[in-house]
Amino acid sequence: MLTCNKSGDRMVVDAPNSNGPFQPVALMHFRDVAPAEQEKLFIQKLRQCCVLFDFLSDPLSDLKWKEVKRAALSEMVEYITHNRNVITEPIYPEVVHMFAVNMFRTLPPSSNPTGAEFDPEEDEPTLEAAWPHLQLVYEFFLRFLESPDFQPNIAKKYIDQKFVMQLLDLFDSEDPRERDFLKTTLHRIYGKFLGLRAYIRKHINNIFYRFIYETEHHNGIAELLEILGSIINGFALPLKEEHKIFLLKVLLPLHKVKSLSVYHPQLAYCVVQFLEKDSTLTEPVVMALLKYWPKTHSPKEVMFLNELEEILDVIEPSEFVKVQEPLFRQLAKCVSSPHFQVAERALYYWNNEYIMSLISDNAAKILPIMFPALYRNSKTHWNKTIHGLIYNALKLFMEMNQKLFDDCTQQFRAEKNKEKAKSKEREEAWIKIENLAKSNPQLQHDQRKERPMVRRKSELPQDIYTTKALESHRRADDMLTTHDGL
Amino acid sequence: MDAFKLMKELRVNYEQEAHYLPRETGLRLIESTTEDDSRISAKCRDAKVEDVWSLTSFFGYSTQTFVLAVNLLDRFLAMIRIQPKHLSCVSVSCLHMAAKVTEEECNLAPPVELIRIGQCRFTASDLCRMEKIVAEKLNFKSKAVTALTFLDLYHQIALSHCTDGKEILSLEKLEAQLKACLCRISFSKAKPSVLALSLLRQEIHAVQSEDMLEIACHIQRHLKITDAELRLWSERVARCLSDYSSPECSKPNHRKLQWIVSRRTAQNLHSYRTVPELPTIPEHCWDESESEDSCEDVMSSGEESLSSSLGSDAEGPYFPLHLRRQHLHA
Numbered sequence: 017m018l019t020c021n022k023s024g025d026r027m028v029v030d031a032p033n034s035n036g037p038f039q040p041v042a043l044m045h046f047r048d049v050a051p052a053e054q055e056k057l058f059i060q061k062l063r064q065c066c067v068l069f070d071f072l073s074d075p076l077s078d079l080k081w082k083e084v085k086r087a088a089l090s091e092m093v094e095y096i097t098h099n100r101n102v103i104t105e106p107i108y109p110e111v112v113h114m115f116a117v118n119m120f121r122t123l124p125p126s127s128n129p130t131g132a133e134f135d136p137e138e139d140e141p142t143l144e145a146a147w148p149h150l151q152l153v154y155e156f157f158l159r160f161l162e163s164p165d166f167q168p169n170i171a172k173k174y175i176d177q178k179f180v181m182q183l184l185d186l187f188d189s190e191d192p193r194e195r196d197f198l199k200t201t202l203h204r205i206y207g208k209f210l211g212l213r214a215y216i217r218k219h220i221n222n223i224f225y226r227f228i229y230e231t232e233h234h235n236g237i238a239e240l241l242e243i244l245g246s247i248i249n250g251f252a253l254p255l256k257e258e259h260k261i262f263l264l265k266v267l268l269p270l271h272k273v274k275s276l277s278v279y280h281p282q283l284a285y286c287v288v289q290f291l292e293k294d295s296t297l298t299e300p301v302v303m304a305l306l307k308y309w310p311k312t313h314s315p316k317e318v319m320f321l322n323e324l325e326e327i328l329d330v331i332e333p334s335e336f337v338k339v340q341e342p343l344f345r346q347l348a349k350c351v352s353s354p355h356f357q358v359a360e361r362a363l364y365y366w367n368n369e370y371i372m373s374l375i376s377d378n379a380a381k382i383l384p385i386m387f388p389a390l391y392r393n394s395k396t397h398w399n400k401t402i403h404g405l406i407y408n409a410l411k412l413f414m415e416m417n418q419k420l421f422d423d424c425t426q427q428f429r430a431e432k433n434k435e436k437a438k439s440k441e442r443e444e445a446w447i448k449i450e451n452l453a454k455s456n457p458q459l460q461h462d463q464r465k466e467r468p469m470v471r472r473k474s475e476l477p478q479d480i481y482t483t484k485a486l487e488s489h490r491r492a493d494d495m496l497t498t499h500d501g502l
Numbered sequence: 503m504d505a506f507k508l509m510k511e512l513r514v515n516y517e518q519e520a521h522y523l524p525r526e527t528g529l530r531l532i533e534s535t536t537e538d539d540s541r542i543s544a545k546c547r548d549a550k551v552e553d554v555w556s557l558t559s560f561f562g563y564s565t566q567t568f569v570l571a572v573n574l575l576d577r578f579l580a581m582i583r584i585q586p587k588h589l590s591c592v593s594v595s596c597l598h599m600a601a602k603v604t605e606e607e608c609n610l611a612p613p614v615e616l617i618r619i620g621q622c623r624f625t626a627s628d629l630c631r632m633e634k635i636v637a638e639k640l641n642f643k644s645k646a647v648t649a650l651t652f653l654d655l656y657h658q659i660a661l662s663h664c665t666d667g668k669e670i671l672s673l674e675k676l677e678a679q680l681k682a683c684l685c686r687i688s689f690s691k692a693k694p695s696v697l698a699l700s701l702l703r704q705e706i707h708a709v710q711s712e713d714m715l716e717i718a719c720h721i722q723r724h725l726k727i728t729d730a731e732l733r734l735w736s737e738r739v740a741r742c743l744s745d746y747s748s749p750e751c752s753k754p755n756h757r758k759l760q761w762i763v764s765r766r767t768a769q770n771l772h773s774y775r776t777v778p779e780l781p782t783i784p785e786h787c788w789d790e791s792e793s794e795d796s797c798e799d800v801m802s803s804g805e806e807s808l809s810s811s812l813g814s815d816a817e818g819p820y821f822p823l824h825l826r827r828q829h830l831h832a
Binding site: 206207242250357369395413 | 556
């Protein structure tokens with residue numbers, strides 16, 4: 017029989033052959049006991065699985081008992097999957113307790129560099145050593161939650177705010193498999209426990225705030241955003257004020273962080289979902305994106321362009337008109353970018369039918385903004401592929417309205433000529449000054465013969481204090497004496 | 503050039519212009535052809551001329567190059583029947599030939615560039631051969647009298663007679679309008695001198711200058727252009743220009759063009775749209791009764807909110823009492 021004599025504490029099994037306070041015993045299989053006894057056995061197995069084993073500092077310890085626990089967990093997964101009416105009321109607290117004991121732990125500090133230096137493509141995440149057991153605990157808990165017999169009304173006594181808070185803290189785990197399970201688990205909890213929803217959202221907000229404004233480090237942002245995506249997708253209309261604030265104060269600032277690449281697809285999905293729910297949010301969203309537009313980080317710029325195109329795919333024409341001018345001014349800069357991927361990605365917008373129809377409806381405003389950037393780069397950009405794309409963009413503009421295009425061309429040439437005239441004027445002014453200077457009667461005429469430039473060692477003025485300080489300087493070694501034992 | 507010399511120049515060109523006109527029968531044949539795979543139609547030619555204009559604009563060639571290219575193209579098409587699949591090669595050859603005689607060497611785009619940007623399917627050697635064929639058939643050396651020649655002369659004449667001519671009459675604008683007309687094959691039937699005069703009169707009418715109108719009449723008398731002919735083409739030009747000036751924008755077709763991007767960008771494009779795995783969780787209108795309270799608490803820290811928002815969901819201690827007791831017994 018297994019005893020847990022300390023509630024809530026972590027318990028580790030003593031080394032085999034020691035006279036410990038408890039001896040783990042392999043319990044019977046469910047199939048070998050009468051149905052009336054199964055509930056009791058179930059509770060025993062659950063409690064047995066509250067014993068924790070060391071996988072990290074001593075991986076080869078207690079191999080037999082690790083296997084017993086693994087088998088018990090596995091058996092329980094099967095048991096609740098294939099049997100009905102086995103999740104009875106006494107089971108709930110045991111399951112929740114077992115999960116809590118196994119899972120809620122302080123995550124080890126990361127051995128990988130944090131924040132922006134962590135490259136998700138290069139650095140290997142530190143995987144959880146106890147995964148053989150943890151995986152089954154997650155699996156079991158998930159089946160438990162998803163079982164048709166699961167009753168949230170009973171479970172809510174045990175799955176409460178503190179539980180959820182500790183669950184959320186685990187999202188910072190470096191092990192992606194763990195985060196995947198956590199994601200699904202929290203998703204199910206959010207779905208079933210209506211009373212916890214507000215709390216979960218608030219706590220997630222706090223995690224994001226801390227991430228954006230304090231640490232810029234958290235491994236689970238992508239998973240949390242994925243859950244939020246499914247929540248946003250289900251928002252009722254009209255959107256609550258709380259959700260709009262969430263978009264503006266949390267989701268948009270998430271674009272600022274350096275490690276955006278880790279979670280950008282999920283973030284973009286959330287933003288687009290919001291706009292599909294309420295198109296009046298378009299203007300603040302687009303203006304915020306333009307405000308946070310990366311100025312020196314080109315891969316991030318490409319991500320922003322991806323997101324912007326997705327937003328434009330669903331934008332209402334009336335909203336488009338509100339943001340078109342600042343938007344295309346930014347696009348003009350992107351098209352001129354010497355980074356070829358940025359320029360390419362921006363130019364590829366012209367291959368989007370819906371964007372083209374939006375532009376053609378507003379060509380009179382947009383073409384004068386885009387034209388100079390396009391036309392200038394058709395000559396000066398170093399990349400040949402870009403030339404081809406610029407040609408396409410210009411050609412499409414021409415097809416929209418020939419006269420507008422011609423007017424822009426004429427204006428461009430006029431501006432260029434003005435610039436040329438101005439620079440010529442400037443040069444002439446300089447020559448005039450030079451000539452004036454040459455004809456100055458005070459100018460020494462025996463400087464007619466050009467003396468070769470001789471390099472003279474420059475002599476610095478002496479400062480008495482500096483000289484003294486340099487003379488009296490002694491090295492630290494000379495002044496400090498070493499003490500033994502320090 | 504002084505006024506007298508200009509008028510003389512005008513006469514000389516007027517006498518030569520007939521040599522450079524495309525054969526009318528040939529043009530009519532093209533105009534009457536319906537959409538067909540074996541013959542060039544008017545629509546086909548017009549679309550190709552627009553492509554030539556796109557290339558002209560892209561490479562920064564002058565309007566003169568364009569007008570000359572179109573002149574060569576129309577003359578060739580009116581003389582020789584070609585298959586539509588060769589039209590691209592012919593038009594780009596004409597453009598290149600025109601650019602060689604008009605543009606400066608340093609601004610000339612190499613044939614390979616023309617082909618690449620124009621997204622053409624033929625090679626540089628094809629282009630070279632076609633140029634030779636066109637030059638031979640048209641007996642082209644370097645010159646042609648086109649509507650632009652006349653437009654230029656008319657403009658100079660007008661300027662020499664009016665002191666503030668430059669502000670009123672913009673040659674650049676006239677050139678753009680000429681280009682718009684040349685994009686329609688019907689205007690290739692017009693005599694260049696008449697077409698140019700029609701354009702001039704149209705613009706003079708727009709700026710409402712009496713002096714200029716007088717000059718235009720003077721030119722008409724000098725060249726002995728009939729009223730009937732002038733009126734005919736003026737009407738057509740007016741219609742064309744009103745279409746051209748319309749603020750309506752048509753939706754362009756991006757599919758006709760090739761979109762070549764680098765491998766990295768191409769990969770990026772396709773892998774971006776992620777399909778969400780988690781099913782949607784619908785929001786119930788009655789579930790978030792606490793959301794009003796938590797709205798203000800959005801900025802608060804975790805500990806604070808834990809104690810304050812234990813509303814209807816008041817949770818007990820983590821390990822309920824009965825569980826603790828059970829542990830002691832087992």
